[in-house]
Amino acid sequence: MTGNGSDSEPSALVIGGGLAGIAAAGRLAESGWRVTLLEARTSLGGRAFSFADRESGVELDNGQHVIVGACRNLMEFLERIGVSDLWHVQPRLNVDVYDRAGRGGKLYGLGGPAPAHLLAAFITYRHLSLGDKLRAVRGVIAAMRANRSAPEMETTSFYDWLRAHGQSERCIYNLWNVIIEGTLNDNIRDVSAAMGLMITQDGLLQGRREINIGHPLVPLGQAIGAPCEAYLHDLGVRTLLGCPAHAVEASADGRVQRVVAGGGREWSADVYVSAAPFWVLPGLIPDRLAEQAPFNSLTGLRASPIVNVHLEYDRPVMDGDFCYFLDNPLQWVFNTSRIRGSDPRRDGQLLAVSISAAWDHIDLPRAELADRIAEEMRAAFPRARQARLVRSIVVKQRNATFRCTPGAQRMRPGPVTASPNLFLAGEWTDTGWPSTMEGAIISGYNAAAAVMSRFGAAPGTAEEKSGRPMV
Numbered sequence: 001m002t003g004n005g006s007d008s009e010p011s012a013l014v015i016g017g018g019l020a021g022i023a024a025a026g027r028l029a030e031s032g033w034r035v036t037l038l039e040a041r042t043s044l045g046g047r048a049f050s051f052a053d054r055e056s057g058v059e060l061d062n063g064q065h066v067i068v069g070a071c072r073n074l075m076e077f078l079e080r081i082g083v084s085d086l087w088h089v090q091p092r093l094n095v096d097v098y099d100r101a102g103r104g105g106k107l108y109g110l111g112g113p114a115p116a117h118l119l120a121a122f123i124t125y126r127h128l129s130l131g132d133k134l135r136a137v138r139g140v141i142a143a144m145r146a147n148r149s150a151p152e153m154e155t156t157s158f159y160d161w162l163r164a165h166g167q168s169e170r171c172i173y174n175l176w177n178v179i180i181e182g183t184l185n186d187n188i189r190d191v192s193a194a195m196g197l198m199i200t201q202d203g204l205l206q207g208r209r210e211i212n213i214g215h216p217l218v219p220l221g222q223a224i225g226a227p228c229e230a231y232l233h234d235l236g237v238r239t240l241l242g243c244p245a246h247a248v249e250a251s252a253d254g255r256v257q258r259v260v261a262g263g264g265r266e267w268s269a270d271v272y273v274s275a276a277p278f279w280v281l282p283g284l285i286p287d288r289l290a291e292q293a294p295f296n297s298l299t300g301l302r303a304s305p306i307v308n309v310h311l312e313y314d315r316p317v318m319d320g321d322f323c324y325f326l327d328n329p330l331q332w333v334f335n336t337s338r339i340r341g342s343d344p345r346r347d348g349q350l351l352a353v354s355i356s357a358a359w360d361h362i363d364l365p366r367a368e369l370a371d372r373i374a375e376e377m378r379a380a381f382p383r384a385r386q387a388r389l390v391r392s393i394v395v396k397q398r399n400a401t402f403r404c405t406p407g408a409q410r411m412r413p414g415p416v417t418a419s420p421n422l423f424l425a426g427e428w429t430d431t432g433w434p435s436t437m438e439g440a441i442i443s444g445y446n447a448a449a450a451v452m453s454r455f456g457a458a459p460g461t462a463e464e465k466s467g468r469p470m471v
Ligand SMILES: Cc1cc2nc3c(=O)[nH]c(=O)nc-3n(C[C@H](O)[C@H](O)[C@H](O)COP(=O)(O)OP(=O)(O)OC[C@H]3O[C@@H](n4cnc5c(N)ncnc54)[C@H](O)[C@@H]3O)c2cc1C
Pocket: 015, 016, 017, 018, 019, 020, 021, 038, 039, 040, 041, 044, 045, 046, 047, 048, 062, 063, 064, 065, 066, 067, 243, 244, 245, 246, 275, 276, 277, 280, 284, 306, 307, 397, 399, 400, 401, 425, 426, 427, 428, 435, 436, 437, 438, 440
């Protein structure tokens, strides 16, 4: 059996090198644990990754990743791994929103205390009538006062909650859905009121900074994957890439004994943290564990798809960094060239169309999807009609994020399991956040905190003197 160091020191084995596993491994290693991380793929970053396009060699993201000022743990993490300067956060919310007729409106954040900081966003926003603006203000005030932890919030959809609080269809689709569709990657009719209110209360209403939108300035592999590898390396974490865990073996009392990984190699440690996706984990653990809580609830979780279409034009067709299209399959369009600081007159212009809740697109043949999107681009961007589309690359992510449907919250376990030495991380665990990088980081920290709270000691701490950790 391949172990993780000497028998006298507590050790942790983390399965999965997405942000959750990285955060858990980092936190444990920073606290003195000897950590090994197994990642199935050949790079870190999990669902936030980039790849080199085969034809052009250009590094493309699997999907545009956006953050908001409210992602405090993520921002602190980016600082910690030394890449804050590779991410840009708007100094104030500023989003151009276009309707089908090409009319523009602006969501713009102001200074001042909440909810006054949102008022300018409504004033400059042309896609709501005066009546709808007043309704929106009433909706925001109701959301501010709502108790999102009340049981009925988990059984009601956010759409129904908004209707019950005087929001018109136009208000819902031209305002609330602009926020919800992207952040929860689902239709506003399908998400719980609890999660819709979470986005509103913790994202929109916390203050001016919290609503500012941010994004990486470089491909995700450079903004997350590679720096995370360096960060874990510096902490002494043994990171094994291309090393999928095949089975987690446990004794009759549920205590994990070892993990069987790629190449038949076996790894043992004092504690194990699974940061694998919720659809992978049940297949790794013994059936008798999978049948018990909390693992048996995971079959009730569902995922929703995101499709990204990267479009390279031979000349500039778009000006700003990003914009949103109402009632349009384009949804969000990001100006990758501008964001990355490349010169479109020399290199052509690379844009990314990011389609959330992509139920209507995920099963379309790629060529058909690319054609449809290119046509919508010509309708939306007059300069795209003259430009030559050099290439288009479709990236489909079927299991992009877990769904926050009514009732889903009950399926999300905390970090502690029925097994005394198996802990859970993953953005799908109970973090209070939807499927986001922020949620992934929180889940990793929660798992590390649970390990340390149960085991107490770690090498380098005062308790270490007592020897092996106590279960
Ligand atoms: C297209 C797209 C766009 C998104 N946009 C945003 C956004 O704008 N903002 C935002 O905050 N979030 C966004 N997300 C969501 C965000 O990427 C995820 O919520 C987050 O990265 C999940 O992190 P995680 O570590 O919990 O899970 P994952 O990233 O899925 O990590 C799990 C890891 O486990 C590994 N693994 C699986 N099986 C095994 C095994 N048997 N052995 C070892 N390793 C294994 C996987 O390879 C993976 O690396 C987006 C996601 C997608 C797909």
